[in-house]
Amino acid sequence: MSFSKIDHYENHHREMHHDSALNVTEGVEEAPVVNPYFKKVHKKTLTTDDYVEGILRADIPILAQAITLVESHKPEHYAQAQEIIERCLPHAGRSIRLGITGVPGAGKSTFIEAIGGMVASNGHKLAVLAIDPSSERSGGSILGDKTRMESISSNPNIFIRPSPSAGSLGGVARKTRETIVLCEAAGFDIIFIETVGVGQSETAVHSMVDMFMMLQISGAGDELQGIKRGIMEMADLVAITKADGENVLKADLAKRHFANALMLFPMPESQWRPQVYTCSAVTKAGLREIWADVEAYMKFIKENGYFQANRHRQSKYWMYETINEALRENFFRNPEVEAALPEYEQKVLDDRISSFVAAKELLNRYFDHLVK
Numbered sequence: 078m079s080f081s082k083i084d085h086y087e088n089h090h091r092e093m094h095h096d097s098a099l100n101v102t103e104g105v106e107e108a109p110v111v112n113p114y115f116k117k118v119h120k121k122t123l124t125t126d127d128y129v130e131g132i133l134r135a136d137i138p139i140l141a142q143a144i145t146l147v148e149s150h151k152p153e154h155y156a157q158a159q160e161i162i163e164r165c166l167p168h169a170g171r172s173i174r175l176g177i178t179g180v181p182g183a184g185k186s187t188f189i190e191a192i193g194g195m196v197a198s199n200g201h202k203l204a205v206l207a208i209d210p211s212s213e214r215s216g217g218s219i220l221g222d223k224t225r226m227e228s229i230s231s232n233p234n235i236f237i238r239p240s241p242s243a244g245s246l247g248g249v250a251r252k253t254r255e256t257i258v259l260c261e262a263a264g265f266d267i268i269f270i271e272t273v274g275v276g277q278s279e280t281a282v283h284s285m286v287d288m289f290m291m292l293q294i295s296g297a298g299d300e301l302q303g304i305k306r307g308i309m310e311m312a313d314l315v316a317i318t319k320a321d322g323e324n325v326l327k328a329d330l331a332k333r334h335f336a337n338a339l340m341l342f343p344m345p346e347s348q349w350r351p352q353v354y355t356c357s358a359v360t361k362a363g364l365r366e367i368w369a370d371v372e373a374y375m376k377f378i379k380e381n382g383y384f385q386a387n388r389h390r391q392s393k394y395w396m397y398e399t400i401n402e403a404l405r406e407n408f409f410r411n412p413e414v415e416a417a418l419p420e421y422e423q424k425v426l427d428d429r430i431s432s433f434v435a436a437k438e439l440l441n442r443y444f445d446h447l448v449k
Contacts, residue, residue: 165262176282179292190226191358204265295331320355413446
């Protein structure tokens with residue numbers, strides 16, 4: 078019904094019922110959907126100097142933007158991100174890098190929240206890099222660590238950065254090592270890297286930290302069942318979590334099991350024999366003992382030279398990893414490869430050629446295209 082017809086109907090209704098007690102109330106004018114006072118704020122594009130200066134003065138919003146730039150997959154962001162990292166490198170390398178892993182349900186975030194608050198209260202500046210698993214189906218990520226670590230997320234001396242794993246090996250964020258450099262340049266002297274859980278990601282995290290801590294739970298049957306020897310051998314400290322209430326005795330039993338298992342392993346290259354502790358994020362029991370062990374470990378490996386040797390080995394490892402990654406991305410972005418890939422996939426699926434032959438022919442196409 079048009080507005081003219083509505084007006085005509087209402088006028089006719091008033092004439093018919095002028096002596097009636099019923100009245101037609103006029104409607105209220107509808108408010109505009111868009112706030113008339115709203116002004117769109119255009120975000121200032123920061124220069125490389127702006128980023129570096131902001132990071133060095135510990136400007137958290139600029140640090141967060143720089144990390145986003147480093148994590149970006151856009152080619153135009155890559156050059157600027159690498160320049161920022163290069164200029165921050167002389168101000169980095171002065172932190173304790175601690176990797177924290179554990180089976181799902183071990184309470185990694187709760188443990189970090191408890192020990193992180195204690196560390197910050199001792200005068201340290203803590204950066205928590207929490208790797209959040211991306212969905213293989215949608216590519217989405219929850220990024221909920223700031224919500225889970227509510228008691229420390231508002232602490233000015235603690236910076237929590239959840240990053241999506243983006244499908245990389247074992248859930249380790251592709252740019253975590255570069256993020257460490259930026260956080261160290263911003264003055265954070267303790268770096269926690271929380272992995273998504275026991276798996277292949279531990280190898281990558283182990284190659285970027287000074288100390289590797291494994292969290293375990295008790296009372297879940299055979300505590301050693303399903304724990305890979307390789308992961309156990311990487312651990313520099315084992316903590317049995319949730320050791321409170323009725324679970325204290327079970328935690329002590331698990332502690333003995335793990336301590337006995339670790340004694341069977343050969344002496345680590347660091348010459349440090351890993352210790353096993355029980356702790357509770359609720360009662361705070363055992364947290365000070367664990368942190369004392371972290372400090373003792375760091376002092377020990379700096380005195381025997383392992384600290385510097387390990388950092389050098391890690392730098393070389395990530396140089397080769399960066400080369401491998403760059404070559405892989407360049408290969409799949411090559412127009413010749415992109416055009417031929419669906420055809421070769423179908424040939425492999427139809428058993429017309431083997432996977433190895435398909436890979437060799439695609440590589441030949443790639444190299445031929447480079448030569449042209």
